Amino acid sequence: MDSFYQALQLSFSVSAIGAVGLGTLIGLIFGAIPGLTFTVALALALPITFGMDAVAATGLLLGTYIGGMTGGSVSAILLGIPGTPSSAATVLDGYPLTRQGRASIALGTAVIVSTMGGLFSLVVMMVSVNIVSQIAIKFGPAEIFALVLFGMSTICGLSGKSMIKGLIAGALGLMVMTIGIDQIDGVNRMTFGSVNMLQGVNLLVAMIGLFAVPFIIDAFARYARGDKTLNLTGSLKAELPSFGILKANSWLIARCSAIGTAIGAIPGTGGAIAAFLAYDHARRFSGNPDRFGNGSIEGVIAPETANNAVTGGTLIPLLSLGIPGDPATAIVLAGLMVHGIIPGPAMFMNSAVEVYGIYIEVVLAYLFVLALQLLGIRLFVYVLRVPQHLLALVILVLCVVGSYSVRNSVFDIYTMAVIGVMAWGLIRLGIPITPVILGMVLGPTLENEFRTAMALSDGDWDIFYTSPVALAFFGFAALIVVLQSLSGIRLRRNAKLAEKSNA
Amino acid sequence: MLKSLTRLTTGVLAAAAIGMAGSVSATAADFPTKPVEMTVLFGGTANTIAQVLSELMTDELGNPVVPVSRPGGGGAVGYAFVQGSRPDGYNIVWNSNSINTSHHTGKIPFDYTAFEPVAQVSVETPxxxxxxxxxxxxxxxxxxxxxxxxxxxxxxxxxxxxxxxxxxxxxxxxxxxxxxxxxxxxxxxxxxxxxxxxxxxxxxxxxxxxxxxxxxxxxxxxxxxxxxxxxxxxxxxxxxxxGVDINITMWRGLAVPKGTPKEVIAKLESAAKAATESEKFKEASVNLGFTPAYLDASAFGDRIAKDDGFYQELLTSLGMTN
Missing domain, CATH: 3.40.190.10 (Periplasmic binding protein-like II)
Structure with a gap:
């Protein structure tokens, strides 16, 4: 208990609280602005922490991480452009809600459920870090491959009217990510002798192109046609979600928190997978699944709860095993190590004060997120009053700056532009964009874990069917595909019947 | 903290300005008159050491040394960037044995001789x-x-x-x-x-x-x-x-494009020496798990050349050369 009080004392110093607050603000801003990403914010914040004491330094980094994870939902809901890959699923229902004039409700709900998901996962982490990390260790390449394959099956639910078009989109995403040096054998793939192609397509750069460029092109096209309406109905009142919405969805929030925490605890997965699985799960178990995609508040609650529940989940392998789950947590890890906190099983013995400090700071960061974002909603919705063509111009500049800053590569700006124009073309062909991002998020993990598993088993397939965990996830994936096919057949039959009765 | 924040901002702004005002001429004796951009090829520990080093070198040189991350292609992208930049000392690369391996596996069309060594800074031992x-x-x-x-x-x-x-x-x-x-x-x-x-x-x-x-x-x-x-x-x-007679460590150090003036290299070399031998760097080395190991430009150059032969042979025996 002594270390807890000591941690409490250190965490409630002015500098530590200030650092958490500053971090949260930086994260929120970078997460909320389309084009800028919070991984970049973390990279910029890391050197600043060198001169700080350990508790304040971790506070700044954790604040940035958590603020960024939450901030991504702001532009996802307001503009349909996700600020982070984890908020890509939020676009599906968040943006339609904005178009119905309910932006502030969606934003308010998102931040409240984010906080709930985040705190839930923190509690899980505090009480069960050892057990959970023991279970997480059991997830080897074969199990992670099965889990990610299950994640791919959510494409079924994201395809809209045509499954074929959804699959085309998913396959495109998978293929784009094979460009560059392959991580297992170090072979150049589809680089055509160009050094710049060796770096491959960065997920963040691609995401900026996929969502922001079509928005920009459409806004300019509308302006050129002389269509100057704001394209928004309803009032811009900044009203907060009622307690009723939360109460009605409390069971959904609990389930999605659990999904997020569990996914986060498995190294090599991350917020985007959790958000898509939670969204798909919510749609499947919803009373009226048809409302999903057309502005269902549950479609915002599910991914936003899950992607923030990931934050506590990823801390489990990060602190207890020393494994970062994604690029963002890798930077947090570097920050811890500079201050002599070496994550791993010995951390809870050697650095108990810092561990408690981290718990307290996560809670503080969520309080800041809640306060800053609820106050911010009033401000955020004013973005919708800006004429769309001017807004598009600003976003265009941010996208160029943002895609450059991910890897300080001019080539990435071209990549963003090319992917963006292709995305615009896909949308015109009626091919949905969301499965593309899903393919891109999951593709590299899917491939690498599969190949590592096969290397482990010396090319024998039994590694996949002798693992009960892997079998369970294969089963879930198959179930979803079957259910989706059945409902597709039913829909078509109904349509035919309707045609006949009309004839 | 405020100091480092300001320095970071000035550094970033100034780094952006380098590209636009590249024609500003200055003699080697005044070096540096503007921020120095340090290209970092990898994330993780490599990146963290580079950030610590650049802060310490900034104190020595009086102008910001800005670490700029250019990852990808196993270092190929960053090496190509620095190799193609003006040899005036304002573009330096935080390099490692990857210069040898990237060349011999066919990732980059040039080898270590495209760069001038500045100083070895650290080693990490597997x-x-x-x-x-x-x-x-x-x-x-x-x-x-x-x-x-x-x-x-x-x-x-x-x-x-x-x-x-x-x-x-x-x-x-x-x-x-x-x-x-x-x-x-x-x-x-x-x-x-x-x-x-x-x-x-x-x-x-x-x-x-x-x-x-x-x-x-x-x-x-x-x-x-x-x-x-x-x-x-x-x-x-x-x-x-x-009784197993091998000695393999991963070195990291600084290099500049071929043709950089000798006086400029000497200034960078002495800044790297002071930074590497400072208390702060030692402290960071304990936490990050590397060893500060300064070597001057010529000793560093010899080591790179010797390693090049070793890795070529090793990669050939593994069938990975290109």
Whole structure:
């Protein structure tokens, strides 16, 4: 208990609280602005922490991480452009809600459920870090491959009217990510002798192109046609979600928190997978699944709860095993190590004060997120009053700056532009964009874990069917595909019947 | 903190200005009159050391040294960027053995001679770990057991052609078990956990990654591959102490494009020396698990040239040269 009080004392110093607050603000801003990403914010914040004491330094980094994870939902809901890959699923229902004039409700709900998901996962982490990390260790390449394959099956639910078009989109995403040096054998793939192609397509750069460029092109096209309406109905009142919405969805929030925490605890997965699985799960178990995609508040609650529940989940392998789950947590890890906190099983013995400090700071960061974002909603919705063509111009500049800053590569700006124009073309062909991002998020993990598993088993397939965990996830994936096919057949039959009765 | 914040902002702004005002002429004697951009090729520890180093070099040079991350292509993208930049000392690269391996595996069309060495800054020594359940206590225990066993020893590495892969290959060849090893590639430092879970038998990674597991007696580290023991795991003997005559460490240092004026290199060299030998750098080295190891420009150049032959030979024997 002594270390807890000591941690409490250190965490409630002015500098530590200030650092958490500053971090949260930086994260929120970078997460909320389309084009800028919070991984970049973390990279910029890391050197600043060198001169700080350990508790304040971790506070700044954790604040940035958590603020960024939450901030991504702001532009996802307001503009349909996700600020982070984890908020890509939020676009599906968040943006339609904005178009119905309910932006502030969606934003308010998102931040409240984010906080709930985040705190839930923190509690899980505090009480069960050892057990959970023991279970997480059991997830080897074969199990992670099965889990990610299950994640791919959510494409079924994201395809809209045509499954074929959804699959085309998913396959495109998978293929784009094979460009560059392959991580297992170090072979150049589809680089055509160009050094710049060796770096491959960065997920963040691609995401900026996929969502922001079509928005920009459409806004300019509308302006050129002389269509100057704001394209928004309803009032811009900044009203907060009622307690009723939360109460009605409390069971959904609990389930999605659990999904997020569990996914986060498995190294090599991350917020985007959790958000898509939670969204798909919510749609499947919803009373009226048809409302999903057309502005269902549950479609915002599910991914936003899950992607923030990931934050506590990823801390489990990060602190207890020393494994970062994604690029963002890798930077947090570097920050811890500079201050002599070496994550791993010995951390809870050697650095108990810092561990408690981290718990307290996560809670503080969520309080800041809640306060800053609820106050911010009033401000955020004013973005919708800006004429769309001017807004598009600003976003265009941010996208160029943002895609450059991910890897300080001019080539990435071209990549963003090319992917963006292709995305615009896909949308015109009626091919949905969301499965593309899903393919891109999951593709590299899917491939690498599969190949590592096969290397482990010396090319024998039994590694996949002798693992009960892997079998369970294969089963879930198959179930979803079957259910989706059945409902597709039913829909078509109904349509035919309707045609006949009309004839 | 405020100081470093301001410095960061001025640094970033000034770095942006470099591109626009590249024509500003200044004599080598005034160097540096504007921020120096340090290209960093990798994330993780490499990036963190670079950030610490650049802060310390900023104090020495009086103008900001700004670390700019250009990852991708196993270092190829960043090397190509610096190699193609103006040789005036304002573009330096935080390099490593990857200059040798990237060239010989065909990732970059030029080799180390496209750069002038400035100074070696640090070395990192790979460590060989096995699960404690194996009961192996030395390299000879391991070699005997592996020779006697059926099937192959599964060894975790960070990817084919990575530094940990090359170290493993050299070590196991020397131990005479090279043909009984199969390599399993993992990214992001997952190898220690895979070892803990029993999916692999051994792993060659960095000592810092094993430290916490050694403290809790879950993993045994049998050897480090350099000539000297590492501070973070002082009880672990070197391979050569156990009769396996190899000395492989990953060096990191600074280089500039060929043709950079001698006076400019000398100024960077002395700033690197002061930074490397400072207390702050030592402190960071303990936490991050590397060893400060300053070498001046000519000694560093010799080392790179000598390593180049070694890695070419090793890569050829692995069939990975291009």
């Amino acid at each position: 460590a060989l770990a096995v699960s404690s359940d194996k009961g192996w206590e030395s390299l000879s225990d391991m070699a005997e057991a592996v020779k006697a066993m059926d099937g192959t020893l599964k060894v975790g590495i960070s990817g084919k052609g990575s530094f940990t892969h090359l170290t493993s290959a050299a070590l196991f060849d020397w131990m005479g078990i090279g043909d009984k090893v199969s390599y399993i590639s993992y990214g992001d430092g997952k190898a220690p956990v895979e070892l803990l879970a029993g999916r692999i038998d051994a792993a060659i990674q960095w000592p810092g990654q094993f430290k916490s597991y050694v403290d809790t007696n879950k993993i045994s580290v049998l050897a480090v591959t350099g000539n000297e023991r590492v501070d973070i795991l002082p009880d672990v003997p070197t391979a050569s102490e156990q």
